[in-house]
């Protein structure tokens with residue numbers, strides 16, 4: 001399962017984990033704290049309600065390339081591997097990110 005992550009969400013998650021970005025509002029900061037401390041079962045539950053945030057948290061915690069990917073995403077440094085658009089949100093598909101419209105078009 002892959003979920004599109006917007007540059008804004010990437011920046012919020014980076015800030016929570018101390019890798020740059022910028023702080024989210026109060027609710028989102030609490031949400032990220034909950035996701036950061038959740039076990040996998042509870043993180044999956046939170047992810048049903050907030051899929052993009054959960055995908056970004058999982059990426060930054062468990063994917064060795066997660067920080068670099070989110071930093072590129074937050075800075076607008078990612079372009080779609082199909083249409084080369086830079087607007088996002090982007091879905092991680094291996095090393096070839098796709099924008100959400102292209103990703104849906106390929107399904």
Ligand SMILES: [Zn+2]
Pocket residue numbers: 080081082083084085098099100101102103
């Ligand atoms: Zn595209």
